[in-house]
Amino acid sequence: MNDPAATPGPSRSLEEVYKPITRRTFLKGAAASLVGMAGLMAALRPLLELERGEITLEQLLQKHYRELTPEELNRILRRLEEETERQHGVRPHIRDIRPMPGVEFAYALNLTRCIGCRKCAHACLRENNQSREDADDIEMSYIRVLELQKGAINLETSNVYYDPERVPQPDKYYMPVQCQQCRQSPCTKVCPVQATWQEPDGIVVVDYNWCIGCRYCMAACPYDARRFNYKKPTIPPEAINPNQSYLSNRIRPKGVVEKCTFCLHRTREGKYPACLEVCPTGARVFGNLLDPDSEISYILRNKRVYILKEEVGTLPRFYYFFEK
């Protein structure tokens, strides 16, 4: 009986009711649709590449690493070897190495012993085939050595670009930081396409063919452990390490994220990672956490270790300790 439509409301002008297209809203809408179009074109770019013959249908339709059958994976590995040979002039040996049963890797680093010589960071470049030749290139080593003032662990005032005549400087100590292979890894949780995940032996890996390059994982990582390929990697053929694996050190395409994998192509075969091999002072200790006789178990039993940024709750598999 009391119709709300019939009640007289506050009087509104015709422009307010109909909202005619002003110059401002028109420009806004045009800009928004342009951005939308650009996004659509970017999303459809693989189809253009397919038409131009830059990628094959097989590459476009390649499944996620964990869904591949052994035959499919084998075909992909041979194809990747051919591609690398075509693009970089060296035919590598790309394998797919699975985790060893009963093994969980962990790393420990003795900060009293580390002298900040950066040998580990440069060995990482050699082992993992990172882009490193262009003058305008960012060096992509997975290890950053922080120079810290003695007396506190203050990462905010640390310096990565130190270059004195001699190290160690008397008032400084040095802390190499790389992927901490967290048990609660924020990077794998934020990935919108699940291109990065944790393997049974604790190593967080990336399927470079599945990564879309959104870099959410880089934003999520509290340790700055991930690197992005802004350009096609440039490595001279003689510097390429031919011992490669699908999930670790094969030469990455442009536009994907990469990270430290504890050199899984070495460690899953029982070898030590490259950064440990070159450490002149023996500051680095690596081993199987599940083996009670391993070096890393000895450290966790007998030394006072600490983990980096404990408060963020990532539960790293990378431990630091001070020991003469």
Add this chain to the structure above:
Amino acid sequence: MRAVLQWCSAVLAVVMVPVLGLRGGASGGTAPVAPGTAAGGQNTTVAAFPVELPVVEKPPAQQPPVGLPGDAHLDKTPPRATRGLDLVKLGWTYNCMECHKLLPARWHYDRPMVEHQDIRLEHGNNRFCLNCHHPTNRNAFVDYDGSEIPEPDVVLLCAKCHGTIYRDWKAGVHGRRNGYWDTRRGPQTQLRCIQCHDPHRPAFAPMKPLPPLRYPPRAAGSPERTRTARNLHRP
């Protein structure tokens, strides 16, 4: 008898003068004199050894390989480099007894010695050669009870004082292990104490760091940009 001894020492001095003179010439004419470090409060001086000598390759038996031969792209050099004249090529065998069977052992040496002038003994309280070296067999080291510790077992000598570090070394926590962490799948090498530490000066010498990772030149906070910005504000 006393006269004979004096005559002998005079002859020895005449013989040694050219040798010492040769050394002075090798170091560039003027042999600088550094204060003696080994003999405590005694007023002795040691001629500093010329420092820019080539790195000597010791026989393979004394320098076992580090890590795996397949890892040639990784620089696994231990931090200790033995510098000196390359006597191996001249037939030198590092057999200490070639000379020391003639030179008797004495507990207290008056520096400067004629030989071993490159040795700077800065190892805590160990002031004398025979603190570690065996008095009758210089190719070996001396144990608590005076028995010999053969050269390959030098770790046992160091363990006489550095017990906790020896314990950690045996567990693989102190020092370097290379090769395979999984010893069921391949060989593992472990460096002994003296492959990293110079036993006469155990502290590591500071070294030149490898170059820093390149900062993206145009990025915010780049050292180059900060430098120019600072200069702009300066008069």
